[in-house]
Amino acid sequence: MEDQEAVSRAIADSDAICPLFVFDPSFYADSGLACDARIQFLEEAVASLDRLYAATPAPATHVSATSGGHELEATTESAMPASDPGGTPPDTLQCADPPGLTIGYGDPVDLLARFVDQGWNVVTMATPTSRYGQRRDERAREACGDAMTFVSGDGLVRDAEWPRSDWQPQITDWLAASQHAPGWDDHDTVRVAIQTSVTPALVDRRFDIMPTKTKVPVGTHRAATTTLREFADRIRSYPGNISAPQDARDGTSGLSPYLNFGLLSVRQAHQYVDENAPSCRGAEMFESRLVWNLHYNQKLVDWPGWTEKAVNPVFEGQNEDRHDDSLITAWKQGRTGFPMVDASMRCLRKTGWLNFRMRAMCASFFTHILHQPWWIGADWYHHHLIDSDVGINYTQWQSQAGLIGKPSQRVYNPRKQVRDQDPDGEWIAEWIPELAALPSEFLDRPEKAPLAVQDECGVQIGETYPRPVVDFEARREQFWSRYERQRPVAARELRRQKIAKRASFSGGYNAARAIAAKHGDSEDDATKGTQVALDELSGGEAANADPPPSESSTTDTRDPRDTSADLDRSPGQTPIPSGTGETAGEPSPDDRTAVEGQQQPDSGDDDTSAEADAEPTGQTRFGDFE
Structure with a gap:
């Protein structure tokens, strides 16, 4: 949330915002998209974000089912199906107190369209994605029309004939630019969280998620920042710990899952190391690898x-x-x-x-x-x-x-x-x-x-x-x-x-x-x-x-x-x-x-x-x- 341009823009431009995450069943089907351990990591990240929102001071509404003049109606898309062990969704959605993250389940396009029909605008980050994600995003644009905004806040170049022209200088400037802090103190934006019956635990039970992997990192914001801080303290030894797998397990940064799931941004990691790590070859190597992260994701965007x-x-x-x-x-x-x-x-x-x-x-x-x-x-x-x-x-x-x-x-x-x-x-x-x-x-x-x-x-x-x-x-x-x-x-x-x-x-x-x-x-x-x-x-x-x-x-x-x-x-x-x-x-x-x-x-x-x-x-x- 500290470097999320979609969030900061929504706060600056809106009277009320409703942070939303939708569990898409496409990723839980028997199609091999993800192992149970990665799904668990994602669910931990969602729970961490929910706690982060709830702990962040901001004007909040406590009016049941309405916010900012926008009526919020109960939808089955925003809760687990009635056949789930968690029970049926409530007839009336209640605003959570304190207002954290609204968690939904189902086709994300259908759920977003419901919000748009009730007067909301949708703001989300544009992210490098596969064919499935592209089709999902295209469907969302069609369903939501002008109410849907994709924010390009990850430093990657989009909508250019040759995106790689002058790419390196643009990336350098982006890495050095100020992070997109939410700016709650600068605005009176009301924050809304809708209470649904959807929880990661219910999703786990729905799809029999039972992780068996060992040594899996914890998917929380605190774990991400701790991992970054500890790595910066030992970054001098980084160059010698990359190649041999026995050394790499504890000798490399361990930040890649946090970057992939958005618990840290590439810019956050880059700026933290630049400002806090000792000036050494290890710091230079790590910062260059953050650029390679963007380099390969640019390929997928292109x-x-x-x-x-x-x-x-x-x-x-x-x-x-x-x-x-x-x-x-x-x-x-x-x-x-x-x-x-x-x-x-x-x-x-x-x-x-x-x-x-x-x-x-x-x-x-x-x-x-x-x-x-x-x-x-x-x-x-x-x-x-x-x-x-x-x-x-x-x-x-x-x-x-x-x-x-x-x-x-x-x-x-x-x-x-x-x-x-x-x-x-x-x-x-x-x-x-x-x-x-x-x-x-x-x-x-x-x-x-x-x-x-x-x-x-x-x-x-x-x-x-x-x-x-x-x-x-x-x-x-x-x-x-x-x-x-x-x-x-x-x-x-x-x-x-x-x-x-x-x-x-x-x-x-x-x-x-x-x-x-x-x-x-x-x-x-x-x-x-x-x-x-x-x-x-x-x-x-x-x-x-x-x-x-x-x-x-x-x-x-x-x-x-x-x-x-x-x-x-x-x-x-x-x-x-x-x-x-x-x-x-x-x-x-x-x-x-x-x-x-x-x-x-x-x-x-x-x-x-x-x-x-x-x-x-x-x-x-x-x-x-x-």
Whole structure:
């Protein structure tokens, strides 16, 4: 509520306001939109907002069923259905005392239309949303007409021919601007809250919500501010805690679910760190990641199809002819025979959390090695992640799956990740207890452990833990062979303005042309100005990335196409050396997810192509869950 332009505008422009939240049953159906733990987090956030409103001094009405001259009639859409265990809604709605949040249930468009019919105006934030959310918002505009106002208060650019033109300066200005405080003291606006029978507990009972995940954060405003404050105090250690999952659990900010559900705004987090955290590399890295949060959500604003279709039509339907339920199940359950993948997938399913590097590695493995359709994996992440941000999750999956058409593509090697990120096997031991006794030197390839070692440790590869479900090297080579055939055609597609707009590169159309030119495509005169666009790259988004590794770093000069070389990069790219800590080889912009794990940017990614995603600045399966 502290940085909510829709609320502050409504208070300033209205005689009376009625803060409203509607539980949409679409998100509770058996469609896999969200795990029970994320639904519980949302419900905690709603209850927290209700308490926050009730505790905020403001003029309030206590007149039953009327406010500000607007009659409020009882509607079944504003309460649980009569068949629910909570009982039938009251015949007359009573104004709550103290006035907190009005909670409804049902089709939000129908309920909003009832308010409009009774003389109310509707003010809400415009938010990045999926196809479902877009259709819902379009229906609301049609049903409410001029009484419906969407406020663009999140810093993202809307209704522009090329939203990415001068995008970075606009974002910088927005992050530095004053927050939209409610301003209760400056206005005599009456606050109304209508008492309905709807409560989160009744919704839980209606849909048998029974969370089973562990270590789930608490979805309250107080928890959000406490998490932000504590992270700012330890932000110096942030750069070294991003990549290794065992360190990332407590070493990263933990703010992504609070940002996704609006308990904090990106601007609040940015300004708090800027004003209260020590000046250090950790603070700079975190603030840059907040910009990446906006970067990916801008992509979804520019093209909601990210959730359903490949950005580049050349890759539409990729791997659908190779759909294999047994491989998909092994990946979901964490039984692929690749310990780093399996530990990560088990952690995701059990806790709803996974740091960026492991999310990217598992996505790469699913699409490039198992050769499965990207959207199945993306939907699985979206279902389980507590912090699942639609924009970040699906744009990241398309980027990791190589569906955009960039000249180089990352393929993570899960065996290398064991050696780099879990050399002592702590992460693997926690999530794959059947391998806990195996000596660490065999954890990257348990199937290579001698039988004598297995017997001594009580491990039986192929029985207590599976053998690899695929031949990694052969599958990786198959991917590269196909990708190299596709990418010149994909480059030509990027020259089309329609596709360039879909991709939402930070430098706009020039960025798309520059990326296409890297494929060696010189069709027509489109390469004119390419060097200019590439020069923009060095001063645009790339300028926000961490500095390159020092010249003293050791460079791996092995042939990247040599499958005996345990490298994680695309053919022909310059290797990025491993540095100490998290300072070497910052991933490019489109290799990141929200704050640090989602949905979160990574650092020191020696699996990352040196030129991947380099941009100049400048069938429906689910709905959004925001």
